[in-house]
Amino acid sequence: MARRRLPSLNALAAFEASGRLGRMTLAADELAVTHGAISRHVRHLEEVLGIRLFEGPKNALRLTESGQTLLAHLTEGFDRIEAGVRAVVDEEEGALDVSCTGTFSMRWLIPRLHRFQAAHPAIEVRLSASYAPIDFARERYEVAIRLAEHPLPKDAIITELLKEHFGPVLSADLAKRLHLKRVDDLKRAPLLHTITRPDAWVDWAARIGWKNTDLRGTDYEHFYYMLEAATGGLGACIAPWPMVIDDIRAGRLVAPFGFVLSEHAYVAARRPRRNRKAQVFCEWLQQEAENTPTP
Structure with missing residues (x-):
């Protein structure tokens, strides 16, 4: 050689x-x-x-x-040398790289993360946003949080967090102006869509048996933008319960027809090797998920 x-x-x-x-x-x-x-x-x-x-x-x-x-x-x-060193070092403190979808991170994880920091001040959680399938071979993160709609790495350690419930949400003012009493009343509402999940309205309508053939509306590039538009009274959108629980509690959004169960769940995946920081973080995530009320 x-x-x-x-x-x-x-x-x-x-x-x-x-x-x-x-x-x-x-x-x-x-x-x-x-x-x-x-x-x-x-x-x-x-x-x-x-x-x-x-x-x-x-x-x-x-x-x-x-x-x-x-x-x-x-x-x-x-960067690769650092990743290699970190791959074989099992420390109880220091940085922990976590990959999470952007909206789930902003709407569910970050508002609760202060409790993890208070309980484990020696662990620095470094968040990065990604919607891509989990790939531990190419990426440096130790934990990835995703909606399990793509195949998960076969050797990953999976922690199921939340079963997904989803349904239409809109601002209280808009709901009042539209006099929403029955699901068919949603035909009077501007419908909001996101290109990251374009079939959300179709999927929800099919699950509840709603026969509305015209589900066209305004498209938003990111889920977060669509939720902000709904909060601002621009229309109704289909949203997962974990993304809107805090907004509904605060009265910024209402869900007049509740939520239905989808076929997906939010999961945390971590590398198969021993990593005490990742294990502690996933155990905390699971506890937070258990403490999150269902709709």
């Missing part, structure tokens, strides 16, 4: 931090060394490679084209 021919890893790390953060002083703080050490490492790397990585005056350095190319590769490489 050919021997790797790499410059000093300290020099590569110093340059990567300087380029990523934009200033050598910030790189020095991150790597816990002096500004002079960072500067010497970068100069040494430039000498070894025979190229300039930065240009411009000392107080306003900018990456050269070669520097930009090298930085992109190094940042990706160090």
Whole structure:
């Protein structure tokens, strides 16, 4: 096997931090060394490679084209190294990367997350938004929260959180103006849709046996925008109970015809290897889900 021919890893790390953060002083703080050490490492790397990585005056350095190319590769490489280290370290404290669909995160998880932080102050939950199927092989998160409408990783540890109930919601003022008494009265309401779940109205109508053939309406790019439009009185939308429970309790939305059970559930999936932070977080999620009333 050919021997790797790499410059000093300290020099590569110093340059990567300087380029990523934009200033050598910030790189020095991150790597816990002096500004002079960072500067010497970068100069040494430039000498070894025979190229300039930065240009411009000392107080306003900018990456050269070669520097930009090298930085992109190094940042990706160090990210993968960090992920590999974290993959085999089982710590009781520190950062825990959690992937969650955006609306579920904003409407259910974040309003309750303060209770986890109070109970486990040593664990820092770092949230990222994604609607993509769970892929532990390609992504760095340890826990993923999804509506289980896609196949789940076969070796993942699954915690079921909430069975999905969904139904039409709208503002109290709009419901009053429309004099909603029967489901057929919804024909007078502007209907709101989201492109992330375009068949929600059709699915709900089929489950309750509502014979309305005209379910056209306004499309919104994101679920969150559609819910905000409903809260603002622009129409009625189909929403899952966990997304609107706090709004209904506060009177911002009403659900005049209740909610019906869908075939999906919200789940938390974590990697099969032992990870105490992920296990503690999923146990907390399950407890919060059990404490969430059904509609």
